[in-house]
Amino acid sequence: MPELPEVETVRAGLQRWVAGRRIAAVEDVHARAVRRHPGGASDLAAQLAGRSIESVQRRGKYLWLPLGAPDALAAARPALIAHLGMSGQLLVLPADTPPGPHLRARIRFADGGPELRFVDQRTFGGLRLDDLTDDGPTPVPVSIAHIARDPLDPLFDDARWIAAVRRRHTTIKRALLDQSSISGVGNIYADEALWRARLHGDRPTAGLTRAQLVELLAAIREVFAAALLAGGTSFDALYVNVNGQSGYFDRSLNAYGQLDRPCARCGTSIRRLKWMNRSSYYCPSCQRPPRAPRAS
DNA sequence: CAAGGCTCCTGATAGC
DNA sequence: TGCTATCAGGAGCCTT
Known part of the structure; x- marks a missing residue:
């Protein structure tokens, strides 16, 4: 995707x-x-x-x-x-x-x-x-024009996004996927960034600290940078690389699509939650759910 | 107005 | 073998 x-x-x-x-x-x-x-x-x-x-x-x-x-x-x-x-x-x-x-x-x-x-x-x-x-x-x-600037845009305002997120009444994964608030993040990189920041996607945004959101933004940028490095190296060598495929990054994923595989940090099996006709992957140990863990 | 859910679409795959 | 059910999900649009 x-x-x-x-x-x-x-x-x-x-x-x-x-x-x-x-x-x-x-x-x-x-x-x-x-x-x-x-x-x-x-x-x-x-x-x-x-x-x-x-x-x-x-x-x-x-x-x-x-x-x-x-x-x-x-x-x-x-x-x-x-x-x-x-x-x-x-x-x-x-x-x-x-x-x-x-x-x-x-x-x-x-x-x-x-x-x-x-x-x-x-x-x-x-x-x-x-x-x-x-x-x-x-x-x-x-x-x-309603699409927000993305986190690689020099004019993206970190402090403003963090403050806006903490005022909202929703969960952090929903907030990441809201393109009018922060753009460019889809289901795959949302799961990857949340894994890196050790945050469960169902955590209420209002309960997150500024420090946690600073870390989450850094995680998003890290995942983006790694994917760009993997996919952007040869675009001017072959016409066929001017496309929308993301397969080159598959081997670097830590959470998305990794059901039942061990977490790269702690070894706990990655779980999946069904949500809005799509999936969320997370480590139940590193990314503590806000309430009692749901069945996967 | 914010939040959340529905829907568009097609091909691969699983299950019976 | 061939059918049906399920899954993948960005974002506009609609309802609450």
């Missing part, structure tokens, strides 16, 4: 391979992939044709590609927004590569070089166009 490190790897790859190129045509656009674009597939294709991709930006798990306006006098500047969802990939491939079964859109370039393909098996991801608005040093699309 693409979370911040995977999306950042994709961003860097796209910056290397598609920034500065002019779009010739957009084809084979799957209706569900553009369900959040008001004008639908035909409008998306029409608006993209002829525009140049200026750069590739990211906040949390969202990517956007600011577009050069054909009309220099146009007030609004548009960007192509991409979200990978659960299974989305952005692939840069030679234009004659046969389309696979999950192709959702293909962007052809005026230079005739490799094209950009959006491939998404489970179709939770999508593409859309939106105008940029000012938000600090870097403009951000209007429709994702």
Whole structure:
């Protein structure tokens, strides 16, 4: 599942391979992939044709590609927004590569070089166009302005996040997954960061100390850094690495998916809790549950 | 307004 | 063999 490190790897790859190129045509656009674009597939294709991709930006798990306006006098500047969802990939491939079964859109370039393909098996991801608005040093699309800065953003305010979390009436894992409070953390890295910080995800946020939350933020950044190091090393060597796969980090996981395997710190078997149609993995010894431990 | 739950989707896998 | 049930889950949207 693409979370911040995977999306950042994709961003860097796209910056290397598609920034500065002019779009010739957009084809084979799957209706569900553009369900959040008001004008639908035909409008998306029409608006993209002829525009140049200026750069590739990211906040949390969202990517956007600011577009050069054909009309220099146009007030609004548009960007192509991409979200990978659960299974989305952005692939840069030679234009004659046969389309696979999950192709959702293909962007052809005026230079005739490799094209950009959006491939998404489970179709939770999508593409859309939106105008940029000012938000600090870097403009951000209007429709994702509600997404909080992520912990790798230099402008992320640690003290402010900690204070906000302690005022809320929820549990810490829910707070980590709330993209309007802190972005980029998904189910996998939430479990990994909580394991590192020795916190159970069901702990009420109001009962956590500032020191515990400082440690949790550090844990998130450590996990992100380790994943980026593992996944970001070879993106400019192969086109195929410009995608949303996270398999390279699987061997480094300490909690997520480790049911019944020994905790790397204390040897206790990792447990799983069912929660909201998904799973939480934790060490029952290192990460003491707030109440009586539930059955796994 | 905050919090929490529902839903979209498809392919792999398990169980009968 | 072939069917059904289960699981993976980001985030918009809806209800409470």
